[in-house]
Amino acid sequence: MAAKGIKCVKGVRDIFPPEIxxxxxxxxxxxxxxxxxxxxxxxxPIFEYTNLFQRGIGESTDIVEKEMYTFxxxxxxxxxxxxxxxxxVVRAYVEHNLNKESPFNKFYYIGPMFRYERPQKGRYRQxxxxxxxxxxxxxxxxxxxxxxxxxxxxxxLGFSKYELNVNSIGCPECRPNxxxxxxxxxxENKEKLCDDCKRRIDTNxxxxxxxxxxxxxxxxxxxxxxxxxxxxDCKKHHLRLLKLLKGRKIxxxxxxxxxxxxxxxxxxxxxxxxxxxxxxxxxxxxxxxxGLVKELGGPDISGFGFALGLDRMVIALNxxxxxxxQKNPDFYLAYFGENVIDYSFSILEKFREKGISVYTNFxxxxxxxxxxxxxxxxxxxxxxxxxxxxxxxxxxxxxxxxGTQREIKFDDLNSxxxxxxxxx
RNA sequence: GUGAGAGUAGCUCAGUUGGCAGAGCACUGGAUUGUGGCUCCAGUGGUCGUGGGUUCAAAUCCCAUCUCUCACCCCA
Numbered sequence: 001m002a003a004k005g006i007k008c009v010k011g012v013r014d015i016f017p018p019e020i021x022x023x024x025x026x027x028x029x030x031x032x033x034x035x036x037x038x039x040x041x042x043x044x045p046i047f048e049y050t051n052l053f054q055r056g057i058g059e060s061t062d063i064v065e066k067e068m069y070t071f072x073x074x075x076x077x078x079x080x081x082x083x084x085x086x087x088x089v090v091r092a093y094v095e096h097n098l099n100k101e102s103p104f105n106k107f108y109y110i111g112p113m114f115r116y117e118r119p120q121k122g123r124y125r126q127x128x129x130x131x132x133x134x135x136x137x138x139x140x141x142x143x144x145x146x147x148x149x150x151x152x153x154x155x156x157l158g159f160s161k162y163e164l165n166v167n168s169i170g171c172p173e174c175r176p177n178x179x180x181x182x183x184x185x186x187x188e189n190k191e192k193l194c195d196d197c198k199r200r201i202d203t204n205x206x207x208x209x210x211x212x213x214x215x216x217x218x219x220x221x222x223x224x225x226x227x228x229x230x231x232x233d234c235k236k237h238h239l240r241l242l243k244l245l246k247g248r249k250i251x252x253x254x255x256x257x258x259x260x261x262x263x264x265x266x267x268x269x270x271x272x273x274x275x276x277x278x279x280x281x282x283x284x285x286x287x288x289x290x291g292l293v294k295e296l297g298g299p300d301i302s303g304f305g306f307a308l309g310l311d312r313m314v315i316a317l318n319x320x321x322x323x324x325x326q327k328n329p330d331f332y333l334a335y336f337g338e339n340v341i342d343y344s345f346s347i348l349e350k351f352r353e354k355g356i357s358v359y360t361n362f363x364x365x366x367x368x369x370x371x372x373x374x375x376x377x378x379x380x381x382x383x384x385x386x387x388x389x390x391x392x393x394x395x396x397x398x399x400x401x402x403g404t405q406r407e408i409k410f411d412d413l414n415s416x417x418x419x420x421x422x423x424x
Numbered sequence: 425g426u427g428a429g430a431g432u433a434g435c436u437c438a439g440u441u442g443g444c445a446g447a448g449c450a451c452u453g454g455a456u457u458g459u460g461g462c463u464c465c466a467g468u469g470g471u472c473g474u475g476g477g478u479u480c481a482a483a484u485c486c487c488a489u490c491u492c493u494c495a496c497c498c499c500a
Contacts, residue, residue, distance in 0.1 A: 007473095010491065062498050066425080084500085113500085118425080121494065129500060196496085207498095260499085271500090278494075285500055309500030336458070369452085371460035376450095379460095386458055400460070 011117070011125030021325040022314050023128075026157060027110065030130050030308075033153040034108045037145065039132055042107040044088040050078040056087030056296060058263025067115040081114035084262070085131045086289065086305060087296070093135060094298035108132040110310075122280035122312040131286075131307035138290060138302035140241040143268050146304065147250055150272065150284065157313075158321045162274045162283070165255040166245070167227070168238040171266045172291070174231035179205055181224055189219045209257040225256040234267055241268060264289040270306070274316045283316055284308035329357040332379035334370030337387040344385050347395060347413075354417040358383070375400065 008014065015023060031041075050070050057064050069081040082088055089107060093099065110130045117123060134142055147164065154162060169175060186193070186201045186208060193201075197208045197216050209220055230238060245252055252270075260269050269287035277283070286306020294300045331351060335344040344360070351358045361373060367384065374382045384396040384405070395413070398405035408416050 007491075067498080115499080117498070118496090119492080120496095123499075127500075131500085262499090279496085280499075282500060307500055312500065334459085367458050368456085368460075373460085375460040382460080384459070388458080396459095398459070403460090405459085 009125070011119040013124065013126075018325055019314070021327065022317060022322055023310065025321075025325065026310060026313055026317070027130070029156050030108075030110075030153055033149060033156065034132065036152075037106070037149045039106040039108045040104065042089055042092060042109055043111075044085070044092050044109060045082075046112065047079050047081050048088055048091065050080040052087050052091055052296070053080055053083060056090065056264060056292060057084065061263055063115065063262065067117055069114045069116055083115045084113055085109050085111070085129055085307060086133060086262075086264070086292070086303075089131075089133045089305075090292055090296050090298070090303065093133075094293060094296050099136060099299060099301065105135040105137065106132070107134075120280060121278040122309070122315055124311055128310035129307045130310060131305060133303060133305035135293065135303055136301040137304065138288075140237055140244055140268075142304060143241055143288070144244040144248055144250070146306070147245065147252075147270065148248055150306070151250060154272070158318045159274070159316070160318075162272050164250070164252040165258050165271045165273065166242070166252045167255050167258040167269050168230060168234060168241075168267050169259060169265060169269055169287075170226060170230050170234050174229060174234055175226070178224070178226050178229040181229065182206070185223055186219075189222075192216075192219050206257075206259040210259075220257075227254075227256050237267055260285070260287060264292040264295070266290050268304070272308075277312055277316055280309075280312060282309070283312045328377045328379065329359040330380040331356060331358040331383060332370070332374035332377060332381070333358055333360040333383040333385065334365070334367055334374065335360070335385040336365070336367050336370065337390075340385055340387060340390050343390045347383065347385065350413055350417065354421055356417065356420060 034040075050068070053068065054064055059065075063083050068083055071079055073079050089109060093107075099105070108131065111128065112126050113129050114126055116125060119125065132146065134146065150164075170178060182205050183201060186197075186205060190198055190201065193208070193216050194211065194213050197211050197213075200208045200211075206226075208216070209223060211217070211220065227235075227238065242252075242254070255271075258269055258271055265287045267288045267290070270285065271282050272284040273281045274283055275281070284306055285308075286304075288302065288304045290302040292303055333344060333348055335341065348358055348360065359377065359379070361370065365373070367386070371382060380400055382398045382400060384398060389395055393410040394407050395410070396405050396407055397416075
């Protein structure tokens with residue numbers, strides 16, 4: 001129980017061992033994968049001027065309208081804790097003219113995002129994303145390479161049951177036309193829809209297509225699909241993408257109902273969903289945002305990227321993989337008696353110089369309680385040092401699993417340690 | 425922002441019509457004074473989420489509030 005009155009803020013949390021090992025495992029696999037595919041890290045601030053997000057994400061989106069942590073700083077500027085990463089990366093790209101600096105165009109970021117939402121499974125007010133952005137490449141090919149990279153990393157992480165949903169939501173040329181037609185058709189069937197959907201016809205017509213109620217589903221089945229209303233260029237792009245995905249044998253599901261909540265998306269959108277996450281089942285999502293760089297004051301170049309929710313990925317990660325992270329140091333040093341600490345320190349140093357991690361405890365324990373602790377920590381070996389060992393310049397190494405132990409003379413320590421290093 | 429459930433020891437949870445605050449696991453010590461796990465014995469540990477109210481008496485009833493969980497909504 002926490003000390004009186006001291007608690008963390010609603011919707012945020014601490015992450016500590018052993019769970020932190022799972023986080024680092026996931027982060028490492030993504031970073032290794034990014035490196036293989038030629039991405040480099042970019043670090044951007046956690047807060048920005050509010051208008052970056054207003055312009056970037058879209059003034060009327062839910063995120064900007066009601067979910068941002070916005071405050072006024074001491075000089076009267078409106079500041080917002082970032083609710084997502086793309087706007088910041090694009091801002092940095094534009095601000096520093098990175099397109100002129102070098103031809104390099106593939107970036108990834110990792111860090112916390114902030115949204116004021118009601119907490120729920122897989123949804124927190126401070127949550128962590130890893131994301132990638134590719135600038136100045138409007139080809140379907142880069143999309144395929146990126147999706148292949150997603151598959152690559154997810155497989156390495158041990159995900160076997162997931163589904164890649166792909167859609168095209170058109171562009172500012174063709175999408176308004178589709179929405180107009182969809183609204184008309186929905187209004188014709190208005191009486192058959194649930195109350196929520198009746199409201200959505202005006203607020204968010206695309207969202208009606210995603211309703212789970214049976215009565216609505218029958219209506220939805222007869223509704224037009226956005227992919228049938230794409231303009232020539234968008235259609236060409238989309239068909240090329242699907243063809244390439246098939247060629248690369250990347251499994252996907254065409255989902256004409258997949259829409260994104262951020263205004264900047266055009267054409268290709270995609271999402272990876274898993275089963276065991278409850279309502280928040282999307283672990284990764286993204287798409288193309290060709291107009292955003294220009295919108296934020298840069299050249300008219302394209303953008304494509306995705307973000308993944310680390311919190312959700314940790315929850316969804318296969319249970320047996322999670323259990324393999326109970327990793328404490330193999331060695332525990334137990335010392336007891338008068339004037340043995342100097343000797344013990346020198347032994348610890350020897351181990352560490354050879355790259356072998358050792359844990360010990362300085363609370364003046366008896367051998368019994370040392371060993372009990374070592375057992376709890378799952379130590380494989382315990383180094384025992386008492387007055388006798390100091391006097392005779394040796395250590396005892398006990399194998400906890402076998403229950404056996406052997407004496408090592410201090411002079412033989414180096415070769416013993418080399419032997420261990422080789423085994424690991 | 426809306427709806428439902430929950431909050432008691434470090435953890436998982438009991439606690440009857442209101443009547444001394446409980447168990448298991450964990451922890452500390454001992455049985456075994458330089459050797460873990462198994463067993464036995466003993467011990468530490470609580471502002472019953474918080475603040476009010478009713479009552480001789482509240483973990484229990486009432487009001488408020490905070491947090492967690494799940495769903496709506498939205499998104500990664």
